[in-house]
Amino acid sequence: MTSPPHRSSELANADGTVRCRALFIRSAGRVGSVSDPEFGHRTETLQQPSPEAARDAIARGIDRGAIVTVYGRCTVDYDGRATSYLEAGDRHVMLKPDGAALVHTAEGQQPVNWQPPGCDHDVFCEDGHIVIESLRTSPDEQLRVRFQNVLQVSAFAGSDETELALVGTEADLRRRILEEPDLLETGFMPLATERETPAGAVDIYGEDSTGRAVVVELKRRRVGPDAVSQLRRYVDALERDMHADATVRGILVAPSVTDRANRLLSDHGLEFISLEPPDE
Amino acid sequence: MTSPPHRSSELANADGTVRCRALFIRSAGRVGSVSDPEFGHRTETLQQPSPEAARDAIARGIDRGAIVTVYGRCTVDYDGRATSYLEAGDRHVMLKPDGAALVHTAEGQQPVNWQPPGCDHDVFCEDGHIVIESLRTSPDEQLRVRFQNVLQVSAFAGSDETELALVGTEADLRRRILEEPDLLETGFMPLATERETPAGAVDIYGEDSTGRAVVVELKRRRVGPDAVSQLRRYVDALERDMHADATVRGILVAPSVTDRANRLLSDHGLEFISLEPPDE
DNA sequence: CGTGCCAGGTGCCAT
DNA sequence: ATGGCACTTGGCACG
Numbered sequence A, B: 001m002t003s004p005p006h007r008s009s010e011l012a013n014a015d016g017t018v019r020c021r022a023l024f025i026r027s028a029g030r031v032g033s034v035s036d037p038e039f040g041h042r043t044e045t046l047q048q049p050s051p052e053a054a055r056d057a058i059a060r061g062i063d064r065g066a067i068v069t070v071y072g073r074c075t076v077d078y079d080g081r082a083t084s085y086l087e088a089g090d091r092h093v094m095l096k097p098d099g100a101a102l103v104h105t106a107e108g109q110q111p112v113n114w115q116p117p118g119c120d121h122d123v124f125c126e127d128g129h130i131v132i133e134s135l136r137t138s139p140d141e142q143l144r145v146r147f148q149n150v151l152q153v154s155a156f157a158g159s160d161e162t163e164l165a166l167v168g169t170e171a172d173l174r175r176r177i178l179e180e181p182d183l184l185e186t187g188f189m190p191l192a193t194e195r196e197t198p199a200g201a202v203d204i205y206g207e208d209s210t211g212r213a214v215v216v217e218l219k220r221r222r223v224g225p226d227a228v229s230q231l232r233r234y235v236d237a238l239e240r241d242m243h244a245d246a247t248v249r250g251i252l253v254a255p256s257v258t259d260r261a262n263r264l265l266s267d268h269g270l271e272f273i274s275l276e277p278p279d280e
Numbered sequence C: 001c002g003t004g005c006c007a008g009g010t011g012c013c014a015t
Numbered sequence D: 001a002t003g004g005c006a007c008t009t010g011g012c013a014c015g
Helices: A051-063 A170-179 A226-243 A261-269 B050-061 B170-179 B225-241 B259-266
Strands: A030-037 A042-048 A067-079 A083-096 A101-104 A113-115 A120-126 A131-134 A143-158 A165-167 A189-197 A201-206 A211-216 A249-254 A271-273 B031-036 B041-047 B066-078 B085-095 B101-104 B114-117 B121-128 B129-136 B141-157 B165-167 B189-196 B200-207 B211-216 B249-254 B269-273
Touching: A030 B041, A030 B141, A042 A051, A042 B031, A042 B041, A042 B066, A042 B141, A051 A083, A051 A120, A051 A131, A051 A143, A067 A131, A067 B041, A067 B066, A067 B269, A083 A131, A083 A143, A083 A261, A101 A131, A101 A143, A113 A143, A113 B141, A143 B031, A170 A201, A170 A211, A189 A226, A201 A226, A211 A226, A226 A249, A226 B225, A261 A271, A261 B101, B031 B200, B041 B050, B050 B066, B050 B085, B050 B121, B050 B129, B066 B129, B085 B129, B101 B141, B114 B141, B170 B189, B170 B200, B170 B211, B189 B225, B200 B225, B200 B259, B211 B225, B225 B249, B225 B259, B259 B269
Parallel strands: A211 A249, A249 A271, B211 B249, B249 B269
Antiparallel strands: A030 A042, A042 A143, A067 A083, A067 A143, A083 A101, A083 B165, A101 A113, A120 A131, A131 A143, A165 B085, A189 A201, A201 A211, B031 B041, B041 B141, B066 B085, B066 B141, B085 B101, B101 B114, B121 B129, B129 B141, B189 B200, B200 B211
16 A cells, blocks of 8 residues: 655745645654754654654655654665665665755765755655655656664754855965965966866966966875876867967976876976965 | 863773763753664654753764764864864764764755764863864864754664665676677777776776777766876876887777867877666 | 866775 | 775866
8 A cells, every 4th residue: 555655845835834734743652842942943853653754754844944864774776877776774864955865874974875956855655664755857866765664753944054164275275376476486477277278277377487388287185197187188288279389387286296196297297396275 | 161071982891881971861851762672773862952961872872883963053163184164053963883973064965074984083061062073093184063052962773784786887887898898899809907007007908809909998977088088098008018119099988978088089099989887 | 057177075995 | 004096976167
């Protein structure tokens, strides 16, 4: 016997309020609801819910724009850019209001399965079991989590207005060089950032003290052969664009390079300067 | 006033049992504990706990090898390969038994802050607020989550023996070609996989029907210029290794290539064959 | 939307 | 540990 799927979109009214389809929420376990008026956030949790209660709680959480988490024994199917199957085990599933879905096991920083933001989440009962489906198009991808057993469902509603302030990126390294070009080489003059070439955009384009064209490729950390090849593509492209006799200097700026990368640099007549992004 | 930090390692006895340092657990909110003997997993949840109760529940969950989640308003400091700060907001923090830590906001597939597996988690009260610290060395990195307010703490203990079965990877594409080399080209004969060159390991090394050396670079999806450069490095390295007059064919195998990549292929005299990893 | 590239990328496996 | 590279890479910025 299969219950009809619950589609969260069916529950949202035009004005944004939410009508709940289920007339009551039944739970075989405890129900906890906590709200903090000072901060305006709210948490609802069910333990050992019946499948119907779990379904309704999950659907309501999604509709309310909460982060919904489900913990229990489940299998996971994924089909899209690749295909995967995960046998039954205890996992932590998170559904975000932006449409992202994450399936976490007890190990690893990365989720064992996931779906990116922008997906439509669907939750329904099938043969008495909770099923969460997360779909997207272009590319067509489907994630299907089927619970044998749900121990806990939680819905977390809150607010988060702030942005992460991150320091030590490649952009910071670029700023550092643009503010003090002599760090790279005495007399270096930056002329453009992100200058377009047929091979892609050059991080910094400029001239050395003798007026020779210089291409600078920036990396925030120690680099391997790929970064050297990238720099070489830019140098080649620029030399092709200029008159035949002109030569372009290519400078890789990074904290350090690997041996192989160093050899590649010599082979291609490219240079390396050790510089790190600023600490603060 | 600062409470001494709780170090989870102090709580585990040699036999694996856990003694709890705190004499009692006090909670300003609800407490729920659910276990399912059929599956052997267990969940403990506190809502609106006092800082001390939250600290003890988090520490106990870590000691028991559970997945611990904390939801509430917090600030996040990170210092390591880069540096970041996140102003106060409502976030979901997950601590895994392998030492990973994840801080999720309501948006994005990726955590806003994190710590990889292998870290030491530390939880303590400071000025009446819960602080979670996650540390690692090489590189030295520190994550610090300071809660203004904890709405819920959960500890999920379970078992997960199974591995993800994933199909459609580059390894699958390689298998496909090795099983039916004519897919690449009539008469192609694979001689080695992961053959080492000074530039790195070649995906497939072989000979065409005329006995000419062939380097094959595999990609499971549409590729850009980087893959072409990679193939070129291998071809260059092999030609350098062989006698001067020998030439090596380089073949990129992927579902498709971008325009720029295609131009690069022509420029370097490399070839492209369209092949996808198998569906199943 | 595709193309190109950075990322505190992570994870896996090799030396 | 370091290195080289795949990854359902994800994410952003730009044409």
